[in-house]
Amino acid sequence: MPEPQTDVYAAIEEAAKRIYIGALKTIPPDVTAALERARGRETHPNGQEVLDIILRNIGVAGEHDMLVCQDTGTVVYWLEVGEDCPLNLARVTQAIRTGTERATKEHPLRSNSVHTITRRHTGTNTGLHLPVMHYDFVPGDELKMTIVPKGSGSENQSFMRMFTPAQGVKAVKEFVLQCVVDAGANPCPPTIMGVGLGGTSDLVTSLAKKAIFRPIDVPNPDPVIHELEVELFEAANSLGIGPMGLGGDNTVLAVNIENAHTHITQNPVAVNFQCWAARRMSARMRADGAIDVGF
């Protein structure tokens, strides 16, 4: 990638504005395909009707250039930074913040960001530590930034536990499935269930969040972990909670697990649900300076 020019950061700001609004209006194709598959196998009349409405709503949003859901979310970014990317990450982060504020003001979008105690609004969808920023380093010289405007209905259903090695994987499975029951209708099922395993208490919760950034059709590359994804997917969908918790065969669209190594005494697990309106969009800064927008 050539030495970045000043207007690279203006372009990133513009891209941040565009993908925030874009994510709110367009459900990613992997999610829509999963919702269509869910409709095909749903046998409960309530579940069938809810999935019909969900698919119709995605269509209406597209036809009328409208937001899919009114919850414009907490803005969460995951950046994949090429090891040879010459961009200044502090300036990238500032450009993303400004792009988020501009999207909120110029569209306009509902702002959700308030002070935790006074509940006073910032009015910008930004604030202290917001947007939430995560950074991973990957091979190459590109920068890929992915936004998830995270709805509160699903984010409020977040869970973390530190099990012991003696409690084993059985405790992890029971916990994850109990989370599905406890969350019930609240996270707008069918959800993507993000599961974090391993690491420390802070890492495991961010791994659960990273898991919901992963497209539905991409399995965990570790076959041992993927086997657990499949087992939990089938078990969760056998519980009968169904679309919007009104009963049915589709409670989760996917179970995505991200894992880390952990301490010999530890067995951490975290769950982060993503609603069926699993909004996500990316902008990739290519080496030639062009920006590709996609999912």
Next chain:
Amino acid sequence: MTDETRLRFPLDDLDALRELRVGQKLRLDGHIIGIRDATQIRIFDEGVAPPLDLTGAALIHTAPGVRKLADGRYEKVCIGTTTSTRMDRFTQGLMRDYGVRAIIGKAGLLPDSIPVLREFGGCYLAITGGAAALETTQIEEIEEVHWEDLMPECLWKFRVRDFGPLVVAMDSHGASIYRDVKEEAQARLDRLAADL
């Protein structure tokens, strides 16, 4: 969608919803009132009476996305429904003190509200959460906005047409789809757990 019952809000007869049963599909016309966490904290925790008559009303749990026009009115951008379980503790006060009879939302009210619905002839009407684009097209106009300082958690008066389909998910006879689905899910998990 052929078996939908049409209802107009606010209700003239406060006992009109007693004949509804869980599973029934509804379409609404007339007016519905938008309300949310901060709005109800003001009414019940701060003791401020709402500046709107809620007798026979259908409330909807929402904080809309709007655009303010030059003349001070609000134009809809995106109006959808939020999680009702968060606001469960206000059900009794709304029905007993203000005459509310229907609550529209997603994810249901907790079992604590079941006897309240029974006592006052109220119902909880489920809408599909997240399906806000469709919902917005069924709201004709934002007619009144009160308590703008709570934006977007104001009291909103919406005029609606063909609003739905809504499912009666909790009725005034003690039935709750959410309670039944959750109890069944827990029983299935308890059986499953042995083989995990």
